[in-house]
Amino acid sequence: MNDYLHNTIPNLKPFDYERHHDSHFINQQWVLVNGISEKKSIYTFRDDNILEIERKDATIKTSWTLxxxxxxxxxxxxGIITVKAYFKDDDILVLNHQDKEEFALYINTTNYDDELNSVEDIQSFLKEKYRKKVSNVIYEHEFYYISESEEFGPNTVEELSEKVKNEDISAYCFVRDINEDDYSKRLRIVDLMQEL
Known part of the structure; x- marks a missing residue:
């Protein structure tokens, strides 16, 4: 049954008590993605082994145990179900049912300002989340660039942007990641600048 889950959602990390329990799990508002178009449910795992399930019309209190x-x-x-917990990242929790090929996917909305009430809201949330993640990675990363048949660098995207702004180089110079050997991806400085 683990294969079913890991084929559906790759790169999951098992719940780690030391890392996840206090900071990522307890008292966080987890919106259940499964079935959100019919009924929104927010799960909050409390420290005292109380699980609060908040729905539009009521709040149900039940229990959970590690x-x-x-x-x-x-x-x-x-009745009582047994699940294995995984994190896709800090804001995405997966509870894998141990007796069936089923899992529940949750998004942590504790620090998210907008409401998640539909599949479209979830898509917007994920798009924004990963756009920010890509921006951060690109912002901190370094690249080599070619100008007038010579290679220069490595430089951060911020440094490259500054060089373009000062008209020291063209925004259309090809760049390569410091971990790549060539410029075959045909990436230009302007492409990096658009991600910031």
């Missing part, structure tokens, strides 16, 4: 490592038991309307 059994071993990343295996939880959760009391639901259908």
């Amino acid at each position: 059994s071993i490592h990343n295996i939880f038991t959760i009391e639901t309307e259908d």
Whole structure:
């Protein structure tokens, strides 16, 4: 059953008590992605093993228990289920049902200003989240560039932007990541600047 989950959502990291419990799990507002178009549910795992499930019309209190490592038991309307917890990243939690090929996907909205009420809202959330992540990676990364048949660098995107602004180089110079051997990706400074 693990293969089903990992084929569907690759690169999951198992729940790690030391790393995740206090800072990423407890008292966070987790919006259930599965079925959000029919009914929005917000799950909050409390320190005292209380699980609050908030819906439009009511708040249900039930219980959860951490059994071993990343295996939880959760009391639901259908009885007690056993799930294995994974993180895709700090804001995406996956609870994999241990008896079925099913999993629940949650997004942490505790520090997110907008409401997640639909599939479109989730798509916007993920697009913005990963756009920021890419911007941060690009912002801190270094690149070589070619100008007048000579290679220069490495420089950060900010340094390259400054050189373009000062008209020292063209925004259309080819760049390569410091970890790449050639310019075959045909990436230009202007392409990097658009991501900032």
